[in-house]
Amino acid sequence: MTTCARSSRRSYSPATLLWAGGGTMSDGLWPFCPQPQEDESLFSWFTRVAHGNYLTTVQLQRSVLEGSIPAPRDLDRFACDELIDNLSRHTGVSVERIHHMHYGRWAGQMQKKDDGRGVLPWLLPVLKGENRSPLGQPFCPHCLAEDDVPYMRLTWRLSFTPMCPKHKIPLERNCPHCRAPVMVHELAPGINLDRCVQCGEHLGHKTPKDREEWATLALAGQIGLLKAANTGKTSLGRYGAVASTDFFFVTLRLLQVLTSRTTALPLRAHIASAVGWSIPPSSIPRLRHLHRFNFRCRAILVAMTWWLLQDWPRRFVGACRASGISSRDLLKRRQPAPFAFTDPVQRYLFRTADMHEAEEAERNSRTYSVAWGHHRYWKLDGVSPGVRAAAKIAARMNGDSVGSWVDQTLREKLERDSLI
Numbered sequence: 001m002t003t004c005a006r007s008s009r010r011s012y013s014p015a016t017l018l019w020a021g022g023g024t025m026s027d028g029l030w031p032f033c034p035q036p037q038e039d040e041s042l043f044s045w046f047t048r049v050a051h052g053n054y055l056t057t058v059q060l061q062r063s064v065l066e067g068s069i070p071a072p073r074d075l076d077r078f079a080c081d082e083l084i085d086n087l088s089r090h091t092g093v094s095v096e097r098i099h100h101m102h103y104g105r106w107a108g109q110m111q112k113k114d115d116g117r118g119v120l121p122w123l124l125p126v127l128k129g130e131n132r133s134p135l136g137q138p139f140c141p142h143c144l145a146e147d148d149v150p151y152m153r154l155t156w157r158l159s160f161t162p163m164c165p166k167h168k169i170p171l172e173r174n175c176p177h178c179r180a181p182v183m184v185h186e187l188a189p190g191i192n193l194d195r196c197v198q199c200g201e202h203l204g205h206k207t208p209k210d211r212e213e214w215a216t217l218a219l220a221g222q223i224g225l226l227k228a229a230n231t232g233k234t235s236l237g238r239y240g241a242v243a244s245t246d247f248f249f250v251t252l253r254l255l256q257v258l259t260s261r262t263t264a265l266p267l268r269a270h271i272a273s274a275v276g277w278s279i280p281p282s283s284i285p286r287l288r289h290l291h292r293f294n295f296r297c298r299a300i301l302v303a304m305t306w307w308l309l310q311d312w313p314r315r316f317v318g319a320c321r322a323s324g325i326s327s328r329d330l331l332k333r334r335q336p337a338p339f340a341f342t343d344p345v346q347r348y349l350f351r352t353a354d355m356h357e358a359e360e361a362e363r364n365s366r367t368y369s370v371a372w373g374h375h376r377y378w379k380l381d382g383v384s385p386g387v388r389a390a391a392k393i394a395a396r397m398n399g400d401s402v403g404s405w406v407d408q409t410l411r412e413k414l415e416r417d418s419l420i
C-alpha cells in the first residue's frame with residue numbers, strides 16, 4: 001500500500017455541502033454519528049465523525065467552532081463547553097459522555113488550572129505548533145491490530161501512562177514502516193485511524209516483545225497514578241491524605257530530579273541497584289522536557305518515580321542521602337511546594353551552600369556508567385564519522401540515548417536474522 005493518506009483540503013467544502021435531506025452541517029443530527037468507543041479520546045471520535053460525513057478533521061472543526069481557525073486544534077485539550085454542546089446536539093451523544101472524553105475531565109485533579117499556554121506536564125502534545133516538530137499520537141500497535149473499529153484512547157495521551165495496560169508493552173508514536181509521527185487528524189475521509197498519513201501502511205501489528213525487567217513496576221506506577229487522577233483520593237505515606245494536585249506536584253518533582261543534569265545519574269543508579277535492575281543509569285537521556293522522552297524511557301522513569309513514592313518519605317529520603325542529593329537540589333526558591341514534600345526535605349536533607357558544594361564535587365567525581373566506556377558516545381567507537389553522526393541524530397529523534405538506541409537497533413537486526 002503506497003497511497004498517500006494525507007488529506008486533500010480542496011476536495012470538500014463544509015459551507016456548501018448539502019445532504020440528501022436538503023440541510024447543511026449546521027442543521028439537526030448529522031448523517032453519520034458513530035458512537036464513541038470505550039476510553040476513546042475526543043480528538044479520535046471527532047475525526048471519525050468528520051470522516052463519516054466526508055469531511056476532514058479541520059473542515060469539521062471550522063464548521064463547529066466560531067470563527068475560522070487557521071490550524072487544527074487539539075480537542076483532547078481545547079474542547080470548550082460550546083463545542084461540546086454543539087457536538088452533542090448534532091450527534092445525539094450526551095454532553096456528559098463527550099466531556100468525559102477529553103483532558104478536561106481531570107480538571108483540578110492533576111494541576112490547579114490550564115491557562116492554555118505551553119505544554120502541560122501530564123498531557124503529551126501531538127500537533128505541530130506546540131513543538132518545533134510534531135511528536136505524533138501515541139498508540140498501542142497490538143490494540144490497533146485487534147480493533148474492529150480502530151480508534152485512539154484518551155489514556156494514551158497521558159504522559160504517565162507510557163504502556164498499554166492490556167498488552168503490557170510500551171506505546172509508540174511513529175509509523176513502524178516509515179517512522180513518520182502519527183498524525184491522525186491529517187488523514188483523508190474514508191481512511192481508517194490505524195493508517196499512517198505518510199505512507200498509508202497499517203500502524204497495528206502483533207510483533208511479540210520481550211518483557212523487560214522494569215515493566216511490572218512501570219505498570220503498577222501508571223495504574224496507581226491513573227487511579228489517583230480518576231478518584232482524586234491520594235495519600236503520601238506518613239502525611240496521610242493529601243490534595244491530588246499536591247500528590248501530582250510531588251510526582252512531577254521526582255520525575256524532574258530523575259531527569260536533571262546534576263541529580264539523575266546517582267539517583268537512577270541507587271534505584272536500579274535497590275530494585276536489582278541491570279539497566280545502566282546513562283541508558284536514559286537527561287532531557288529537560290519530559291514530553292520528549294520515548295515511551296520506553298518514560299516507562300522506566302515512571303517505575304522509578306513510583307518506587308520513590310512508596311513508604312513516603314522514608315524511601316525517598318534514603319535514596320537522596322545515598323545519592324548525595326540535598327535540599328538545594330530539591331527546593332526551588334520561587335516555587336512553593338506542598339508540606340508533604342518540603343517537610344522531609346528540610347528536616348532530613350537540609351544542606352547549607354558549603355556543605356552542598358562539597359557533596360556535589362564528590363557526586364561529580366563518581367562514575368555511574370558501566371565499567372567499560374566512560375565517554376558519552378563510546379558505543380559508536382570504531383564507527384565511520386558519517387554513520388556516527390547519523391546515529392546520533394536518529395537516537396535524538398527517537399528520544400533515546402545513543403547507547404540504548406544502538407542496543408535496540410542491533411537487537412532488531414539480529415531478531416530479523418533469527419540470531420537471537
Ligand SMILES: [Zn+2]
Pocket residue numbers: 140141142143144164165166167168
Ligand atoms: Zn494494547
Ligand SMILES: [Zn+2]
Pocket residue numbers: 175176177178179180196197198199200201
Ligand atoms: Zn508510515
